[in-house]
Amino acid sequence: QVQLVESGGGVVQPGRSLRLSCAVSGFTFSDYAMHWVRQAPGKGLEWVAVISDDGNKKYYADSVKGRFIISRDNSKNLVQLQMNTPRSDDTALYYCVREDDSSGGPLDHWGQGTLVIVSS
């Protein structure tokens, strides 16, 4: 079955870097766009970034643009989020999410999330 397993979260100091990874299985990874969505403590869901199925298109929320980098390795079934110069308001549970290739592209499979705490 479809599985998305995030890793790499933890406590990071403001301004230091952190890389999140998401290992996927159970589907043809190279056929699907992949997203990162986050949820800050006590807050709602916030879209962070997306990467196209071939990795050629990448888009970011304004809140992370210029600081975060999304990437993927289709040979390893891996998608990553490089978090550069994180701030306290980046503290959140980060979900790796698959975009369905059907009409409207809903987010049809989510990982359990990896928690990032930005704190000195």
Next chain:
Amino acid sequence: DIVLTQSPATLSLSPGERATLSCRASQSLTTYLAWYQVKPGQAPRLLISDASNRAAGIPDRFSGSGSGTDFTLTISSLEPEDFAVYYCQERGYWPSLTFGQGTRLDMK
């Protein structure tokens, strides 16, 4: 940018009751409106896509409706496992994607 406003913020109901959750868009949408269920410690779950299509494995007590700017998620008869937070999400031109602020469904 499209803003999705969900109401009510919190809904307190008992098992067996009917739940009606609203999602209003700041401008007319395509029908690319989805609903998700989020429970603590669990992966969020897609319930409804294209405003009214139930995702695979979703019980038929969940239904979605609406078009234009007003969309509704209805749970016909609440089960204990349905108490959670629900989010609507619109999909404009790729990659545009926006979530509502959520409705918390509490057990009375």
